[in-house]
Amino acid sequence: MTKPLTLLLGALVMLLLLVSPIDCSRKLRKRRPHPIRHKPGHVAKGHKPSAPGARARAHRNHTATHSPAIYGSGRWLSGAGATYYGAPNGDGSDGGACGYQTAVGKQPFDSMIAAGSTLLYRGGEGCGACYEVKCTSNAACSGQPATILITDQSPGGLFPGEVAHFDMSGTAMGAMAKPGLADKLRAGGVLRIQYRRVPCKYTGVEIAFKVDQGANPFYFDVLIEFEDDDGDLSAVELMEAGSHTWTPMSHNWGAMWRLNNGRKLNAPFALRLTSDSGRVLIANNAIPAAWKPGKTYRSLVNYP
Template identity: 35%
Template structure:
């Protein structure tokens, strides 16, 4: 099926039935949380975002992109919608929780979107795809809970490609001595007693095919980092 995986999906607000399901959030967009994205989690990718259960994978799945399409020929488009995982969440046997906007984008037209939302239950196909953010690089956002200079916490935005960030190292930019970081939760990485001076990151990207590669973001962490900085 060209990489598409079949699963049963749910599209009625807060209604969870049997089997593997997908539903959309009934209160605006997906509430931010388990990935650590804060309000950014509702606006990335133009608001086409989703929470996930199994695909969250203890935070490794944060920022992953999936193309999701429903299979009702009367209402659903062939293209579907590409969503970014920005949170963890599920009801009984629920795999995705799409934003309402993203759920409607699976439809052929606006009228079809209304009908699609009214159906309640739809079948979908989904597959992992590369994330693409034109004119954006991986961005380091200093978390509000950091405590300079003793404790550093940050979240990674605009993860590109279709690989997972599995290891992050914090490196001194002058002598390139690196320290392994902890994934606190979601896309938030932390360390106590961070090195001094301007800092850079090294990230190990791992693919489903076993391919791995180290990358260094172009953005550095300034010497005197502060909460909220990017």
């Protein structure tokens, strides 16, 4: 009995191995890559959507790349959401994650600003981009477009079903309403809107360069604002006095660009700007020899 029993047990073991779910040749699941995370500087203090009933966004998307759903060919795009933050008729923030500070409430921005979700903010390189927005999803919507620009990063991810999100200033949100119904529109919670990328137009305003308070002869850091046309920049280069070479600057955060190559820089500086669509503009002697940290220098040029 012992030998037949042993043979039977051996056969059972072989059968179990054949049908076992353990399969050394099975395909391993691909690990999902971690999203690229960017440090955008600071998000405006206390920046939260003010729309009643607004809740935390469902997820975050930290990739800072161009998206066909956002950079269209001038046609209206759907699938975006909008809330507002700050005072009902206010500026929204003091500049937030782009570094524009109090400029958002002054000409030419005039409080018509928004904090953009990740694919709009683009790690800060979307700062200054202009969009037309309009809504028909609420009875208070006028259906007429209003022009806004990105000056901040929207906290959190997207609401379900959104491809992009605009956290607008109260002023910008109200601009989409029928006359006298701005407050009703702002009380409408999360709105569904249409949007499209448009050229920025700052009539009579030249590009400004605001030197950061922490800049010194060995570390140059500058905020660039009021660029016509694309409104945002993909590259900035600096040429020192007595040189014929353009040195690439690094994107710091928001609309800030820096250069620290380990040696004293020789001012005055010329700056060469490359816009989002690849257009190049040179501002000669943009920063004078006796430049000071915290001071703003106006150029004599802008994109045509």
